[in-house]
Amino acid sequence: MLNTIIVDDEEFARSSLYFLLQENCPDVHITGIAKSVAEARNLLTQNDIDLIFLDIAMPGENGFELIPQAQLNHAQVIFTTAYDQYALKAIKANALDYLLKPIDIEELITAVEKAAKLISLSKQENNRNESLQNLASSLAERTEIRKISLPNGQGYKLISVDDIIHIEADSNYSIFYLSNQETITVSKVLKEYEEILPDHQFVRIHKSSIVNLNYLKEYNSRNGTEVVLKNGEKIAVSRRRASDFAEKVRSYTNNSDK
Template structure:
């Protein structure tokens, strides 16, 4: 795979090129750029199959560079030192990222993934840009759900609850649709918790805004807006009451 490296820090680029040479012989580095404008020009002229792209660069960041490309015909591996909420969105998506300093095992895995998936969905890229840009309580209200046949872009507010299904997660929406997502419930939880979702049971993650009743009997159950009854694990009861503000 012909690859271009774009990062405004020369030391990072040199180290990444060294790691690729040692551990990823299938990758041929045809260009290294510390200036995003030069990197953009190189993408247009060299037409690489793979681009390692730093997100945080002066003048033009990684997302701004991609906006100028137009149709993206190459695989992308993002590089970032930003290990916060936005990174969870990258982990959840089909696009890949590497945290600085780059770990060799992660690098090899990302390259293998890029060999298999070399097309970028523009809508998904836009969602990632929003996740990366927004912070605090101002999170994007849509999410890309990767499933067996591609991606579904869903309004987070319409997701009623998510249910663990082995190494997959089934997401249930207001309109009655359900999607089997190729992520564990833990992965889904990481992305949805900032949107007022709470893990009430090892098998269930629920949207607080869709809880209608808490029912006490032999155990504790939640009645959701679609009529579904969800059990609450004993150890999660206090966490749920605290989060919801019930007396």
């Protein structure tokens, strides 16, 4: 049996993965479930853990920050992530794996089988530290995402970042406005998406707004600085962000002309 923990800040993600493992991976024993890296550290301290299903994007500490503890415990890591990133290839290059949400059953089974083989090998050799260090280094240099999975209460909606026109904050929620005129509301704050979306393409122009420069039609300062998007939407640019926004537009325009 593989003593396993699930680490994810989203309740739906935790419960759905737990169910999938119970139904399809009989060699996996769920030792504990954590909502944060801090809770996961406690589980690793108190238990002999073989395998960690680890979300990457979590408030506070992200999944990468658990890797040193995983090293100490000689635990294998399968990343679970809503973000399709090129650098995730680095995980496979280091003989680990990742699962893109929503999790596919066949991919889950394959990942667990791979992890079981690696765990058996690591127990014999006890030399996975170097691979984990390479993984952490590779992921620290991860490139920009091109797809994103948005939790919608019943599951996930996978979209291309190029289809996002702008994102609006609504208290602790973020509302995505898409090129097909669809809107999606997710229970995550705007700052989380500001940090992971390509910063040369997406700009925070106000405390409550991020815009995709691909959809910028014009901007002016007639009534205070505002942008006009290709869908006709007009959005104010805050005074303290105006200079950074103008610089991002210049850089974006110069790169587009090349």
